[in-house]
Amino acid sequence: MDERNGGSPVRQSVDGVAGRTVIGDPAAVKIAAIAARSVPGVHALGAGTGRALGAIRDAVGGNDLGQGVRVEVGQSQVAVDISLVADYGYPLNRLADSVRTAVCQAVEELVGLDVIEVNVEIADVHIPGLNDTRSNEIRSVDKGRSPGASARTPIE
Numbered sequence: 001m002d003e004r005n006g007g008s009p010v011r012q013s014v015d016g017v018a019g020r021t022v023i024g025d026p027a028a029v030k031i032a033a034i035a036a037r038s039v040p041g042v043h044a045l046g047a048g049t050g051r052a053l054g055a056i057r058d059a060v061g062g063n064d065l066g067q068g069v070r071v072e073v074g075q076s077q078v079a080v081d082i083s084l085v086a087d088y089g090y091p092l093n094r095l096a097d098s099v100r101t102a103v104c105q106a107v108e109e110l111v112g113l114d115v116i117e118v119n120v121e122i123a124d125v126h127i128p129g130l131n132d133t134r135s136n137e138i139r140s141v142d143k144g145r146s147p148g149a150s151a152r153t154p155i156e
Helices: 025-037 049-057 092-111 133-143
Strands: 002-005 010-014 040-047 068-071 076-088 115-126
Touching: 025 040, 025 068, 025 076, 025 092, 025 115, 092 115
Parallel strands: 076 115
Antiparallel strands: 002 010, 040 076, 068 076
């Protein structure tokens, strides 16, 4: 490998053509995001506000695959930060380890750089059933009550 152009590596390809390859952050972000989403127990990527903005973006036809993922791509190494929402019932430390492993393998294989760290933040836990019709019915009944009133029948 030859060092030119400000220290950037110039590689000789298999067919003898020299050139420099630069991996952009957006490419590495998408690879890391897809790998993280593939892990069972990952409900969504990003924290609450980011997910809300992502839902708006999706509604108007945009799509941000990299929501909740940040990378720093260097000459030969990559660092990844991931924020996610876990599905209820998955042990969180094991889930984080699985995400770390999946992201590391995907980035090293597809980007071709060494992953020095994958930091995982579990920002929230998704509990199934909170948005089902029964929960919505209870919320609509509660809206008609005065503040502080209980949904239960008082004991006499």
